Each structure stands twice: as C-alpha cells, then as structure tokens.
Amino acid sequence: MLSFQNDYSSTAAPQILTRMQQIEHEQHPGYGTDDYCKIAADKIVKLCDDPEAQVWFLVGGTQTNQTVISAITPQYAGVVCADSGHINTHEAGAIEATGHKVLPLPNEDGKITAAQLDDYCERFYADANHEHMVFPGAVYISQPTEYGTVYTLEELEALSQVAHDRKLPLFIDGARLGYALTSDGNDANLDDIARVADVFTIGGTKVGAMFGEAVVFTRGNTPRNFTTLVKQHGALLAKGWLLGLQFDTLFTDDLYFKLSEHANKEADKIRQALTDKGYDVAFVSQTNQIFITVSDKKAAELAKHVTLGFMEAVGTDRVMLRICTSWATTDEQTAELISYL
C-alpha cells in the first residue's frame, strides 16, 4: 500500500547501495579510523567553513542525542528544550538514563525563542532556592523542528547569543537537517548552523543513508576523549567505514541537498493540493512533513488507500495526521496521494 508514514522506510539512495557493493573486497581499520571517515569529515568541515570543527559518525539519533548531551551537560545541570522536542517525548528517557533532567519550555510550532530561554535562565538564577534545583546546562533544539518548521537565521543567532551569554552550549539536532537547508525561504545554511551551534548533527538515516548521524563539534568544542564516550554509550560502530562511505557519498555532487530538496518539492505539491481542497493544515511547514487535522471519517477513508502517521486525537471526532515525504518519494506516489485527498 502507498505510504507517506515517515522518511525512514526506504533502505538508501541508489548511489549509496552501489558504493556499498563496490567495497566488497576492501579491508579497513575499524571504529572510524578509516579513510572514508576522514574524507567525509573533511568535506563536512569544508562546508561548515570552520577549520576547527571535528566530525564523528554515529549510527542512530537517540544514541547520538544521548552521547552528545551527556558529554556537554554538567552533572548539576539539565538540558533545556521545547516540550515537543524529541528528547523529551520519544527517546524512552535516554537522556534521564544518563542522569540529566530534560527541562522543557512550551513550544510554539515546535520552536523555542531566545526570549523564552533568557527568561527561563533569569528566573532560575533569581530563585533563592536555585541551588536546590536543576541548573540549565545546555540547550537543545532541532532544525527542522518536530513539526517540520524551520528556524530563521535570525532566530538561531538570537538563541545562540542568549545561550552563550548564559554559558550554555547550543546543540542543534539535525536528524532532518537537509530538509531544512533546502526548504523554501530557509536562510540558515550549513556554515550558519556551524557558526551558531556548539555542536550539531547532520542526519543521514532520514536523508538517503541506511543509517548514520554525523556529529559536528564546532570551534574546537569536542569534549575530551569523545571516542571513549561514544564507545561507553555503545555508539561506536565496529565497521565505521560504512558510515564514512555513506557520508562521503551524500556529500559528493551535493547528493544530500538534492535528495532533501526533492522531498520538499514533493511535499510542496501536496501542500498546494491541501490548500486547494481546503484542508486544515496544522503548522506552516516548508519541509517534508505536513500535519493535517481531519475528521475521524476522513481519516478512515484515507487509511484505505495510504498509510499516514497518526499523531493524536483532536477533540472527540477529529485527528491530526502526518504526511511525510522523503528523498525516495516518487512523482507517481505523490500524484496518487493527491488523488485520495
């Protein structure tokens, strides 16, 4: 059946599968010490325009968030994020499992603002009992957000400024970063992300790779002995070159950007159709995720033809659904979906 359920249901871009085949007879040293990792890292560092940036390749998103956040957050502190943030909702308590509280702020369209962060810190330090509370110790946002919205460069710079004024590292979870970087109206490019963030990720799993998240510590921010921390979290892949090869491929001929842009364009077609047909679209998103609210009846009808993501019940007889395109979505699939709307 047709599926727009998520952006991680296809194996990998053909370019990646081809290269996997080609290295059948090669031998490589393990744990990311191979040449492919080096080549891929160099390409990313160059795109970031930050010679002090250091790149690490991990397998999945939750393990990456867990490893990075526990490495950058002091023991007496927690990590500030939107209440809708992935670490606060859908990572099974992976952050708390490392001993840190997640400190959620109310989101608007999946975002938090610099003013919110500043106000939170201000009130924290003003509280006479703050030594008995969990300090804000790091800031986590995702670009795009859980709701597919994109922070503007101005918003990111303001968040970064406040975070740094408050001595907090800013971590940008880019599990779907490509979809943000290539969305219409986006004005924060990879070098901007590298400039405002202390650490960020470039997601592969949802953007054409079999798996893989590149972690970029900017401006020499890499925590001491980070390889050991990665290992300690069970996140160091033995055959690390599988990660290097994939990211090398993604950053060859702009593949990462082309795959992302394709998904956005397919989503744009769907967005247009939804508008034309008068659907209730929940967030003004320009990336590959579209959230719509429909009646239970309509949802049941759609479910006969296409698998969508179920988000939540809305009131007593409506539901929010997610339509998610990906780098693998074809024009035909999109047209078929639109025919059911």
Next chain:
Amino acid sequence: MLSFQNDYSSTAAPQILTRMQQIEHEQHPGYGTDDYCKIAADKIVKLCDDPEAQVWFLVGGTQTNQTVISAITPQYAGVVCADSGHINTHEAGAIEATGHKVLPLPNEDGKITAAQLDDYCERFYADANHEHMVFPGAVYISQPTEYGTVYTLEELEALSQVAHDRKLPLFIDGARLGYALTSDGNDANLDDIARVADVFTIGGTKVGAMFGEAVVFTRGNTPRNFTTLVKQHGALLAKGWLLGLQFDTLFTDDLYFKLSEHANKEADKIRQALTDKGYDVAFVSQTNQIFITVSDKKAAELAKHVTLGFMEAVGTDRVMLRICTSWATTDEQTAELISYL
C-alpha cells in the same frame, strides 16, 4: 529576628535531646540493627495496623525519595507526580540522577487526582508510539502537599485504586505527615495511609527530630535487599540507633501527633488573623504552611520584623510569601507575628 521561614530551623524536641543525652554511655551495633530501631519500627507497624509492614530509617528527604523511587520504578519507566512535587522542583535532579524521568501532571492546589492519573495512563497506552516513550512506573504524591493542602481519604483511595489498576506502586511522601494527620478535617489516619500506599514516609526532620525519615513499605512490599540499596545511595547511617531513638521518642506518648497539632493550632491563629485583616491567602490549607500574596511594599515592611519564606513574584508588584509554623513555634512568636500583619 522572628522567623516563620520554615519548619526545620530548630534542633529537636526537648524529649529527643534529653534521650540523646541519656544514651551517652551506651554501645550499639551499627546500621540500624540496634534495639531502638526495632522498638521504633514495632510502634510504627502497630500504628499502621499492617503486620507485614517493614520500616527503615533514613536521614533526609531527598535521599529517601531517591532511594525509594529508584527501588520501586522499573528501568523503562518514570515516576508520575504533581508538577509542584518536591522531586520535580527542589531536589536538584536527584531522581533523574538515578536514571528515571519525572513525569509531571498539572497540580491543583498541590494535588493530582485519580482521574488525571487514569487519563494520563489511558493516553499513554493508547499512543501508538508508547514503546518509545517513558512508561509511567510509579506514582508520587505528598501528604500534605507542597502547598500545605491535605488529600481527603476519598481522594487517596481513588488515587490508590487507579494506581493499582494500572499496576503502579503509590508512594506517599510524608515529610510533613504529622501536620496532615492532625489537621482539622483530615480524615486519613496513619492506618489509612498504610492501606492506600505501597510505601510512604513519616518525616522526622520537620516534626521534632534532629533528622530522620521513616520509610514504611506496606503489605510485604519491601524491595529485595533494600538495605543494600540504602547503602548504595549513601543513605545508611552508621549510628542508626540515633534514628531509632528519635522515632521511638516521637511515637511515645503520641509526641509526634502532639508536636504536629501544636504547629497547626499556631497556624490556625495566623490564618484567622489573615482572614480578619483581609489578606489574599493562596491555598485553603489546614496545616502548618500558609501562603499569602502581598504587595512588594507590604512584603518589605514585614521583612523588617520577621523572616518569611519567599515563594515567587506574582505579576509586577506582588509576591507570594510562605508563613510556616512548626512544633517549636511559641504562642508568643505567633502573637508577635500577628501584630505585624
């Protein structure tokens, strides 16, 4: 200066200090294996009317909450509580430090309801992604609440019923339990608490002891090797008889109840005065804590004569203050306070 800042600013009830003096020349085995601990535990078990109850004596509230909650909450789960709950606000992340997320529900007057808990669980299990989320694994409430309010027996029984229907142990933090048990209109006695809770504490620190929290596991609920867990959390006092002796004293001649009732009576006088003078009292509390909202100017004036607890700014020119009586509050102190109101 006169102080109504909190209920843990005096050393201990004279009966306790006297007995401390009397045992100067005794020798005791360590770590709670002494006779005083046994005697005190027996008295508590009897009051609970639960022959299978087991009692442990720890030193402080945060360590007790941390030790108990980490012992009763499965690894895949968190602990549900009111967002105003002490473990969520003022324990420096002690629960998360043991790997468990705190799952806050919006409080009303410091309380959560059975319906809220049931709805939370219902929605949790209805969520298609709940395996990627933190399971509710235990329920934490405090009696009285952080705001001095008291759960009725009906409320407690309902919470207990829902918790048990959902296979969740109910933990009642009784850091100020005496003040609830002796408040006007309270209808949940110690044996009721023992019946509805799977584990609860009887706070000594705030009710006449130098320090000490009695942990009562009801109906044979004690976790395996709990002594070792207490030790692992650094909560096993070497000279355990100091705890046993204090709780033996508190449960001799109803001292625990008399001390608590005294504090409530002093608070009642203050409540009456506040009503007479038209103060804005924040919660309808019948225990030893009173929360008032006053103008900044009034707060400054009061501060010249008496130390109160500062809770938070309210709007731009008002503040919430806490007036807290204790077992040690004298009639004279109360009268002096009232004269400043």
Next chain:
Amino acid sequence: MLSFQNDYSSTAAPQILTRMQQIEHEQHPGYGTDDYCKIAADKIVKLCDDPEAQVWFLVGGTQTNQTVISAITPQYAGVVCADSGHINTHEAGAIEATGHKVLPLPNEDGKITAAQLDDYCERFYADANHEHMVFPGAVYISQPTEYGTVYTLEELEALSQVAHDRKLPLFIDGARLGYALTSDGNDANLDDIARVADVFTIGGTKVGAMFGEAVVFTRGNTPRNFTTLVKQHGALLAKGWLLGLQFDTLFTDDLYFKLSEHANKEADKIRQALTDKGYDVAFVSQTNQIFITVSDKKAAELAKHVTLGFMEAVGTDRVMLRICTSWATTDEQTAELISYL
C-alpha cells in the same frame, strides 16, 4: 598490506550485499517490526529448539552487552565475569555507566568455572558484611572466549547449574558464536547454548554481516518492555529490516555456519604451520583467533609483511600477537601469511 588483524575489517558476505541491493525499492515499517526481522527470528528460534525464545536485533556488541546486562541485573547487584571478559576490559565502562559493578573472577584461558562461581557466591553470602557489598546478580561469559577458547558443553552445563542454583541469569556473549559452534571438538550446539543460557547473542558483525547482534532470550525470559530498554540505550535501529535481512541471509542455507567454519579452517592451517615451525602459541584455541608470543625482533619482521593484532608486551623483549582469520580470509592470504612465519 596483508592483514590478519581482526575479523571485522571486511564489509559483509556477498550474499548479504546482494540482498541489500535487491531491496532498494521496498518500503518497510521501522524499528524491527518488519517481516525480515520476523523471518530471521523464526529461523533462530527454530534452531534453538525453544518455542518460548524471543529474538531481538541490535547493532553492536557493546550496546548489546550494556542493554542486556542492565536489564537482567538487579540494582543492588553486579555482573560476574572473567577478568579477561570484554565487558571488564574493552567497553569503556559501558556496564558501570548503567550503575552496575563488574565483578571479575580470575580467568584460565579466558574461562571461568562453575566451581569458581559457586565459591564466589558461597564466600559472598558467608561474609557478615555482604549487605554492604555488591551482590552477584548475573553471570557473563563469552563463547568463544576473548582468547578464542571454547567452553565444553559439560563446562557450560555446570556453570548454568550453579548460576541457576544461585538464582543468577547466565548471559553468553556470542559475538563470535559461529566460530565456536563450528570449531573442531566443539560439543555445544545452538540448542545447547539456548538450553544453558537465559540470554545469549549471535554475533553478526564478526561473522559475515555489516553489523548486527541477535539477542536471544530463552524460555520466556525476555525482560518486560525490552523494546523500550533497547530504545533507551540508543540501540534501536530505525531501519530495523537491515538487521532482519542480514540475519535471514545468515541463517539461509547455513551461511552463518559455513562462513564460520571457513575461518576456522584457515586458522587451522596457520596453527599447523606455527606448530611445525615451533612457535610459542599462547592458548589452545580451535577457533579463528591464534595468540603467539614472539621476540620483539620477530614481531618487527612480521610487521613488514602483515598486520597482526598487538596484545601486550611479555617480559622485556617479547610480545604477544594475535592472528585472526575471518569468513573473508582467502586461501591465498593464509598461504602468504604462512610464508612469512
């Protein structure tokens, strides 16, 4: 350069790479809920001859050990293992990071014995202070061991018996299980492993897969909500079918066993050559790892032609080296290596 450094330096068996290519246009549900995972699990369950067995697919060895051990070891307890065990030496403290002490026993040829385990438990419980100590809470062994040796069925049954008498689950780390199952003289087959162990792994990473460890909980031993625990440890692969597909392939036409046997045969040739040439072989191993002790001079000479694993200095002028074959080792490579010996 020729390398016998380890058994995880080649990408994957050609059968696996071919199937990866074939599924390019398929779509699958995530997180291991796909059909390939089901098919692969069924095959493994059948081989285990344990209808109650449950199978999970994780990515890497350290994350698997961490997730399993923290799930089966009580909070008041640690995990008993050989001092040479991987979890005690080369996992960067991943077990301790979950709060559990590793309790090492002196190994002989990489093994621990039932008598050692029983004696350890006996002395533990006999110690008057054992409540202040870390309880033995689970037993970890690996088959084959870190030194390539293989437990006999009799040894395994004895360990299992003692573990169960002591109420301890037995976990067998089978990162290289295939090499044990197909070694000359091995008498513990997969169904025997399933019978003696409460949980064990079937390693893919070192036996032909790109990555992947199958975790088998026997006799209905799966911990509650294990999926959530896997997620919490960042070990739940989004595209879980990549694991299912690989293990389905490995357990089609006995590929797993054929790949393993091949490596052992290559190692046998090297062992014969070493014996013929009078080398000092450190352990009597029948699997794919061979440990030799040579002079520094000899080691330097070998290093010109072939990369071997460096284990440790022995005395002042000798070193222990590891020769490791794999499923990918060719007859030509083995012949070339022998020519340098």
Next chain:
Amino acid sequence: MLSFQNDYSSTAAPQILTRMQQIEHEQHPGYGTDDYCKIAADKIVKLCDDPEAQVWFLVGGTQTNQTVISAITPQYAGVVCADSGHINTHEAGAIEATGHKVLPLPNEDGKITAAQLDDYCERFYADANHEHMVFPGAVYISQPTEYGTVYTLEELEALSQVAHDRKLPLFIDGARLGYALTSDGNDANLDDIARVADVFTIGGTKVGAMFGEAVVFTRGNTPRNFTTLVKQHGALLAKGWLLGLQFDTLFTDDLYFKLSEHANKEADKIRQALTDKGYDVAFVSQTNQIFITVSDKKAAELAKHVTLGFMEAVGTDRVMLRICTSWATTDEQTAELISYL
C-alpha cells in the same frame, strides 16, 4: 558485653552532646548556611594553612565518597584505588551507581604506591586500545588505610606528584583521619594532607561525632555548584548546623586530636599485650585498628567475653579478627580485654 568491634558504636563525645543540649532554643538557617558551619570551616581552613581551601559538611562516609568522586572524575574515567579500598569493597557499588568504574590496584598493607600508580598509567596510555578502556580519572586512598596503616609523608608526596603529573586529582578519604594524625611515627600533619591532596575528608563519625564528614577541597579545587551536587546525592542535611556545631566542637581545644590520640594509646596497650603473648598480628599498624590471626578455637573462646570484628577465614582453622579501639574506649575496658587475651 565488652565490645571492641568498631569505632562507631558510641553516640558522641560528651562535649558534643552538651553543646547539642545548649542550642535547644536557637533557630538557624538550613543546609549549612548557618554560623556554626562557617566557624567550623574557618577553623579547618586555618589548620590546613590553605586560604583557598573550602569546607563542606556531609553526613556519612559512603555518601561523601560517592558525591566527591563523581564530582571529580570525568565521565570517560574511573577512580584508581587499592583493591582493599572501602569504595571497592564495602560501599554496595555506590561509585559504580554514579557511572564510574573503580580501578583497583593490588594493595600492600592497605596501601598503593606512587610507582604502582605511575606504572598503571604508563601501561594504560601505552595500550593501543586504551580509548576503548576506562581512563584513570582520579586517585582514591585512605589515611589511615582499611588496615589501620599510615602513609608516610614521603609516600603521600610521591603519590601526589605522580597523580598530578598524570593530571589526576588525589582524594584522601580520612574517615579515621584523626587516628592517623596522632599515631606514633606519623609525619604527615593536617597541613601536609591539605598540600598533597586535591580533596580530602576529616571523618567525624568514627572520631567523636554523632555523624559527619568534613570535605576539604584544597587550593580552590571545589567543583562548580558543589552544593547542588551534594543535594543531588541526597547528602545535604537540612539542619546543617548540627554538622557545623560538631566540627566546631571537635576543633575546639584540639578535641579531635585528643580523642584520636586516646584511642591510639589504648590500642598501643593492646598491641603491647599481643606482642608479649606472642599473637600473630597481621599488619604493622599504629592506629586504633589491630588485626590478629588466631585459631578458630581461640576465637570462640574470646567471643565468650568480647565482641571483636570478624574479618575473614584464614586457611581451614584460623580466622582474622579486628580489635578496634575508639575515642570512647576506657582504660578499664582495655584492661579487661587484655585479661582475656
């Protein structure tokens, strides 16, 4: 019955009990912000001759070790100690519960040496795989040791030098520090301890206090927000002045030293008697603990008259016992014990 079982079986020195009585009617701010804590800290800082030293008062030894070690040890690292060290043997895994491996070195008479530590670090960094291992991250010793032996100043300075050369903080657990400082032949005074250690403790529980361990961070070494870390570990006593008062008393008129010296003198008498009677004394200790090895028969005979500490079985028919004096031991008790020897 006569008991020489341990040094924490009497409540407290009379001077302390008297002062507890005297403060009955005082009110104090909580959590160590009172004047007694300040006075006591100032006295200790002065004795340490280190104006940058900072002092904190915690309740018990295990919680102190756990709080301090987790604060000073990096996440990628463990704590090096003697295999006989309290944290490795009798703290129920409290260190591992915070995520850190304990890295034991073989003790000699309870001690480790600078050369051992240096060699351990040397071999660690020389290991090609050390990034997959647990880094040495801090050094823990106790003065006196678990076996009552005392490090000489030269030994301490050497350990400190190696630790600092290796960038490791040196933590000295002084649960019985007084007994070391006042033992015959000791040449490391409090200011020496402060000079060689980065953090150390002055134990009260075993030297005249009801409870309490003073933590001294030297030369401005206090970890950021240490109060919050103390709270997070459940180690922040609400009525902190009870700790301040006790340490103020202990450091008034050299009480701490007098109490300690008294215990040592009583032990000296026992040591002399043991020598005279030809006992097999296990360690050359000059502090308040004496370890003897006797036949099972002799042990049974002694047990009729006096309670001693049972250490372990030695061979098939002998046992090691501990005779422990304390500040509370009377001349009469010592004479009676000697009469049974």
